[in-house]
Amino acid sequence: MSSPCLAILNQVFGYPAFRGQQADIVEHVAAGGDCLVLMPTGGGKSLCYQIPAIARKQAGQGTAIVVSPLIALMQDQVAALTEAGVRAAYLNSSLDAGQASDVIRALRAGDLDLLYVAPERLTTPRFLELLEDIRIGLFAIDEAHCVSEWGHDFRPEYMQLSVLHERFPYVPRIALTATADALTREEIVRRLRLDAARVFIDSFDRPNIRYRIVEKDNARAQLLDFVRAEHCTAQGNDAGIVYCLSRRKVEETAAWLASQGLRALGYHGGMDAATRLKHQQQFQQEEGIVMVATIAFGMGIDKPDVRFVAHLDLPKSVEGYYQETGRAGRDGLPANAWMAYGLADVVQQRRMIDESQADEAHKRVASGKLDALLGLCETASCRRVRLLSYFGEKSEPCGNCDTCLNPPATWDGTREAQMALSCVYRVAQASGIHFGAGHLIDILRGNANERVKQHGHDTLTTFGIGKDLPEPEWRAVFRQLVAFGLLTVDHSGHGSLMLTAESRAVLKGERRLIMRRHTTRAKSRSSSTGPRADRTADMSPRQRDCWERLRSWRASTAKEDGVPAYVIFHDATLAEIAKSMPDTIETLAQVPGIGQRKLERFGEELLDVIEAG
Structure with a gap:
């Protein structure tokens, strides 16, 4: 593929080719299409709107407005884009009045490629009026799962983002998230008015x-x-x-x-x-x-x-x-x-x-x-x-x-489940109240302690019937009974357990339960088979030395710029430099992750660091 979007990927971000569905997504949005993108964290979601934003700005179609829910996220993204030579800014509560005015002035003048803003600010009448006075290239709605009231990160302000479709119907919109089941996807489409949008679903797998x-x-x-x-x-x-x-x-x-x-x-x-x-x-x-x-x-x-x-x-x-x-x-x-x-x-x-x-x-x-x-x-x-x-x-x-x-052992726990459920029933029948797992286990194991005797539970038919099963095994049984929905928690606030309607089939012998065996805690030991993130594993001593010098240089440069080290270069880029040890600007330019702006700014310094070894 040869296109303005691929050229931006190469020149600005320093990568030779798109991954997975990125190419289809950026071309679709750059051409003015709406879409919903589901892509795992680390899969390159940001590029899916940043590259079309730059492409549409270069084509005279205006500044991209990125809806982002958190200040830290905006700051990170803007810092990384600025280092890459992209004209990006954010508007949020971390700016004072003068700084905010400068950003708005740059927006009005058309001097920004991307502007990051929180949904609370975007949906105010004043900001919407501002947007109507400028050219907008696209709207990107990041962390779009925040629109779902069934979800774990619900933000009520996201529900108001349908206003973008109503007031700016000809501006393309891209909504992105790493987390959405079928119910949440449907809600994103409905609430953001993305009914005609293309939906791109990448694999959710994070194999690393x-x-x-x-x-x-x-x-x-x-x-x-x-x-x-x-x-x-x-x-x-x-x-x-x-x-x-x-x-x-x-x-x-x-x-x-x-x-x-x-x-x-x-x-x-x-x-x-x-x-x-x-x-x-x-x-x-x-x-x-x-x-x-x-x-x-x-x-x-x-x-x-x-x-x-x-x-x-x-x-x-x-x-x-x-x-x-x-x-x-x-x-x-x-x-x-x-x-x-x-x-x-x-x-x-x-x-x-x-x-x-x-x-x-x-x-x-x-x-x-x-x-x-x-x-x-x-x-x-x-x-x-x-x-x-x-x-x-x-x-x-x-x-x-x-x-x-390490495949876990399983066992037929039907008989023990019947004991546990019967104990819950007998205790409630005798006392008129419910008790937690610890007390029930004492009864099953025949522990005639003061509390058990106080309530007369040492006289129950279930007293001592489970004495052959160790206490940790019983805790695993009760945990799985609650997990399976066969026991539920009452409203006392003490974790007392009650039978559910589903427990009847187990008590009557109509349902068999296969359970996981309790595993005894063993102290972890470092193992060569454990996941290790060692960038230097396949490096020679000379390359490792270069790697350490590059990391030291990156740390000092990041400190000078007031940004995290990974904003300067990711580990993957430094590792590739250490392994290939380029000796000219031309060969350095071939390393993935070094765009044109970073090459111009850091190229000679990097060569000096390499040569110093």
Whole structure:
């Protein structure tokens, strides 16, 4: 293909060819077509609107307006585009009045190729009137799943973006997301009035990510074992993100990891803005930091070398899990998605749904999404197959998830399930109230402790009938019964368990249950088979020396420019320079990731760094 879009890809971004469906998408949008793009994180979504934006501006069709939900995301994108020689800017609350006026003046003068703006600002009457006074090349709506009220990142302002179709019907629109099941796709199309738009769906597979879900048994210690074994090396520690459900847990976990010698920082919505900004900038600009955060952190982070994402609490849906784990390995190198999961997580999420103020329709959807995630957690088959099937994509076992690498043992747990369900029934019948899993397990195992005797539960027919099964195995049984929808959580707030209508078939022997065996916690050990992101693995000593000098040069240059190191050059570009050691500007220009502007600005410096060795 030879076109203005390909020329922009070569000259501005320094890449020789498009990947996957990128070529079809950029040509369609550059020609004035509308589309919805579903592409995984790290798949090159941004280029799908940035290149048509530049092409349409060059053709005299106006500035592209990019709707973006987070300040950090805008800042990252604009910094990277500016380094590449693209005239980009953003309008958000981080600018003072004078800076905002300068941006608006440049917009009116036609001096911008792209302008990033939040949906809250875009939909104000004043800003819409401003847009009617200028030439607009296209509208790009990033993170389009935020329009879905069923979704995990719902932003009410996104619902108002149908105004773009109503007031600017001849301006092409491209909506993009990395996370959308069939229900969310339909909602994006309907709410954004994209009924006639082409839909491009790329594979949701992130083959470089290894998915691993472990049974909780001192989750913080399990996390530390995992990080030390997989992501701490003599050359330095990897950057990672650890997600927690509560602000308190974020702070406690970050402090504990720091006490164990890791560079750990916290991030949540309750922190003051200055601290949040400081921690975010440290994470982006420094190496080896572990960010412990609520889901308030991450959607706006474009850091390509996050080597792991860990969850200490269960997300609410497969979309949330996929979105959050997708922040690992954006550079295509091996990365880990690790989660610790237990009965308390299931109970907590069920209770949060039941106690929410949402209407019954929303609760049903939330329950269905949680059921799908629990199915992913409990599956004994390939996790990637299960994950991709949720998004309607068929695949074969991947050989790179925990269930493929170490297939879990399964067993017929029907008899034990009947014991557990009978115990729930007998306890409720005798006491008129419900109890949690710990108390029920004491009864099943015949532990006549004070609480059991106080309620007379040592006289029940189910007392001691499960004494042959260890306590951890019983916890796994109860966890799976809740996951399978055979037990539910009452509204007491204490995690008490009740039978559901579906449990009747099991109690009557009409349904067989195959369960996962409980696995005993084993301390992680570093292994050569584990995913390692080593750019220098196939380098000679001379090339490694060059690689280190290039990284040092990049760090100082990024500091001077006040941008993250990856905005100057990605690791992949530096690694290719180190391996090929170009000695002229012409040969340097052949390295992927070096566009014309960066070649002009950094070319001679890079050659000097190479020659210094």
